[in-house]
Amino acid sequence: MDFGVIKEYLPLYEKAFLLTIKIGWIGILLSLVLGILVAFILFYRIPVLKLIAGAYIELFRNTPLLVQLFFLYFGLPKIGLSISAEWCGALGLGLLGGSYMAEGFRSGLEAIPVSQTESAYSLGMSKGQMFRKVILPQAFSLSIPAIVANVIFLLKETSVFSAISLMDLMFTAKDLIGLYYNTTECLFLLVLFYILMLLPVSIAGSVVEKKARYRMFGV
Amino acid sequence: MSEIVSVKNLCKRYDELTVLDNISFSVQKGEVVVIVGPSGCGKSTLLRCLNGLEEIQDGRIFLDGEKIETNRNKTNGLCERMGMVFQSYDLFPHKTILQNLTLAPIIVKKRKRKEVEEEALALLERVGLSSKKDSYPRQLSGGQKQRVAIVRALIMHPEVLLLDEITAALDPEMVREVLDVVLNLAREGRTMLIVTHEMQFARAVADRMLFLEGGKIVEEGEPEEFFEHPKTERLRQFLQTFTYIKE
Structure with a gap:
């Protein structure tokens, strides 16, 4: 392995890393908002909307992201809607993620006893207050x-x-390999940057998960 | 004494099943009414109807002369004037004891946090739990949780307190600490409607007893009369199931 090459490529990977993180997290944020909304609709069986929500989940959970991205990137301009590649990426990730997040949240919502809702009502809370202050925080903890x-x-x-x-x-690695054939170095950097991107999330995730679980269940 | 709760011809049905069948009764201000009856007789449902947790099919419920809207979608704030305590405590597990108490007064009644916290602490002191203010519900015993649940209802300043089998889920040695709190509330002149299986307690706390069976009020009376000289055969049988005689 040629460390000179690695040093030379590093700035390119850094740029790609930042772009990936930016689009990735915008997509994830979208998926969280969408997921909560869809889970809410499904959980409270809101007429008409629940059918749309169900169709949405099945559509996006059962098609590959690649196909969804093609549809957004090449398909939308055909009907006069043209959005940048960045937004296509974020939107595609958000839509795919939303369908997964929705199911995650729904399992959290369903795990909360009805009596929690009832005691909130009997304290005079409105539906919205009950959902925001009592149900959502618990469902969130359970869905972490x-x-x-x-x-x-x-x-x-x-x-x-x-x-x-x-x-x-991925683009950067493939591009560099295609241009200079430094396969080993390029793939090494690729793995390194993916781990750099995901390991902190994984660790932070377990910490948050443990904290939330401990607060509610003591184990 | 003036009438605070008045129930007129209350009917509650689930499809074919009639749970409450034309029930009428009233509660005076400061009165403690205890409802007993075999399981499935509709006593819990009755309390839930009063608290607006169940839609009713017929009849009217009045609080202090105003009709209670029992449809959740157009509640008129009257249900909130009755506090309810449930069998399973139902504290909010993600909030500390103090937060459990202050949440509703702050967001529903828009009261100031500082003032509500002071009141919450004073009430916790009264039920002997001020040291638990920063604990989470899971760290408390059943009896402690139920005492907190009572305080959580009290801090909303309800005109009537509805207690639905509040000791049914407790270990026997914890029943006492909860019932003592209720006895104290009765002494202070709180209006309460209590559903319970603790007959000794019922007798000690009640101003008036109601015996419910098959969704109807079968018998009612002063506790002394009610327990010593039941008028109906059905109540006599029911009371007998609570006494053990070695043959």
Whole structure:
């Protein structure tokens, strides 16, 4: 392995790393908002919306991200909607993630006894107050393991962004290999940067998970 | 004494099953009414109807002369004037004891945090739990949790307190500490409607007893009369199930 090459490529990888993180986290943020919304609709069986929510989940959970990205990147301009590759990536990740997050949140919501809702009502809380102050924080704590798993999964899924010409980590590695044949160095850097991106999330995830579980269940 | 709760021709049905069948009764201010009856007789459902947790099919419920809207979607704030304590405590597990108490007064009644916290601490002191203010519900025993649940209802300043089998989930040695709190509340002249299986306690705390069976009030009366000289055969049988005689 040629460390000179590695040093030379490092800035390129750094740039790709930052782009991947930026788009990845915007997508994850979107997926969280979407996931909570869809889980809420499904859990409270809101008429009409629940059908749309169900169809959404099945559509995005059962198609690969690559196909979704192609659809957004090449398909939308055909109907006059043109968005940048960055936003395509974030939106695609958000839509895919939303379908996974929704199921994660829903399992959290369903694990909370009805009596929690009732005691909130009997204290005079409105539906909104009950949901925000009593149900959501508990559902969130219970869903943390699922959310952390989804976040890690989504960050890894960013590796298909190169297909819509986003200069992410995967794109950079493939590009450099194609140009200079420094396969070993390029792949080494690729692995290194993915681990750099995911290991902190994984560790922080377990810490948050433990804390939340301890607060509620004491173990 | 003036009438505070008035129930008129209350009917509650689940499809074909009639749980409450044309129930009428009233509670005076400061009165403690204890409802007993075999399981499935509708006593818990009755309390839940009063608290707006169940939709009713027929009849009316009045609090201090105002009709209670029992449909959750158009609640008119009257249900909140009745505090309810449940069998399973139902404290909020993600909040500390103090937060459990202050949450509703702050967000529902828009009271100032400082003032609510002072009141919460004073109430905790009264039930002997001020040292637990920063604990989480899981760190408390069942009896302690139930005492906190009572305080959580009290801090909303309810005009009527509804207690739904509050000792049913407790170990026997913890029943006492909870019932003592209720006895004290009765002495202070709180209006309470209590569903319980603790007959000794019922007798000690009640101003008036109601015996419910099959969704109907079968018998009612002063505790002395009620326990010593039941008028109906059904109540006599029911009371007998609580006494053990070695043959």
